[in-house]
Amino acid sequence: MNGSHDGSGTNEERPRARGHRPAHGEPLLDRAFRVLTCFGPETPVLSLTALAARADLPKATTLRIARRLVEHGALERADSGHYTIGLRLLEIATVAPRGHGLRAIALPYLQDLCHATRQHVQLVVREGLEGVLVERLSARDAQRVMYRVGGRLPLHATAPGLVLLAFAPTQVQEDFLAADHPPDEDDLMGTADALRSRLAAIRRDRFAVFSRPQWDVSMTGVSAPILDRRPATIAAISVITPTERSQPAAHIPAVVAVARAITRAMGTESVGDAPAD
Incomplete structure (x- = not known):
């Protein structure tokens, strides 16, 4: 190795x-x-x-x-x-605190969100320069998606990944910008300045919306952070829905509310504003 x-x-x-x-x-x-x-x-x-x-x-x-x-x-x-x-x-x-422990606390809220939206609901944590999906709930008639529990997600090309990157330490963001990325994701990244600007907006708004094709269907993710007191991201939750068959933006209030509820349940309620850019 x-x-x-x-x-x-x-x-x-x-x-x-x-x-x-x-x-x-x-x-x-x-x-x-x-x-x-x-x-x-x-x-x-x-x-x-x-x-x-x-x-x-x-x-x-x-x-x-x-x-x-x-x-x-x-x-x-x-x-x-x-x-x-x-x-x-x-x-x-199962004893990993960022896996099973986090999942155990978040699961009742994720179930409520899945029932309300009738879509895919994800719980994602950051591992290095990638996201790791630790839970996914799916409604029976939800559009098929490519992500699986335990699978890895690109930080710049998914809504929960962008949330995790936005609240990551500055050095992590710079390391990500300096890293090599798969050619098929380069177009999704844009310029470094454009990505920095997008991350600043996510820190300000406390949510991210991102659309990308999966197989032959465009899917849109709406994601919000579970924060600690710094504030830094513990995890991100998201709802994944077909772009053309629904109004993804309509899920923003529910996603943000559930993320805040999980934050409170973990005893790490976020305080104050996001760090200055």
């Missing part, structure tokens, strides 16, 4: 040896995480051969790591020999 520390007193990136061998001194924990992150929505089940190829590790090394992960419940091995993520990881994840 790039930038890993092997105890030799340097964090310099080490080149990978030829023949898919792990870099010399790469910690076992790093390799184990490489194995775990091979699984995803499109690859929930993997053979040992596929797992080794995706992790870029020798097959023998992958087998040793997989066996240890199975012993600890982080992976499960089917009779066919294929591997899947184990329930032990879910058990551990």
Whole structure:
């Protein structure tokens, strides 16, 4: 793993040896995480051969790591020999305060919002320079969307992402502007000055509205922040609705009210105005 520390007193990136061998001194924990992150929505089940190829590790090394992960419940091995993520990881994840703890407090409010709007309702937190969807409720007849619980969202190309970015520390915003972004999202970002101006407006208004195509339908998100006392964003909630079949702006009062209610329920009611630009 790039930038890993092997105890030799340097964090310099080490080149990978030829023949898919792990870099010399790469910690076992790093390799184990490489194995775990091979699984995803499109690859929930993997053979040992596929797992080794995706992790870029020798097959023998992958087998040793997989066996240890199975012993600890982080992976499960089917009779066919294929591997899947184990329930032990879910058990551990449920104690994450920004995941399950936040979700437990917010869920009754999200359910009310979903029932009132009959659309998708999302709860999103920031992890680095991306958003992570920790809960999504969907009405039965809501338009299909691409985002899944546990999935990552671009900060500049979704309504909750913009909210999270708007209330993030200034250094995070500058790091985001300096980072490389997927080519298909460049057009959604605009210029750095335009994005800064948009973030300032979100901090002032306490909500964001953003539209983008998903498959063959334009979807609009309306999002508001759950803030602490700085104020900084703990999370963002949003309603996702088809742009042409509804009036997304009509959801702004409800979304803002629910975000404030969750803030109060968490005992972190926002105070004062947003920081000066």
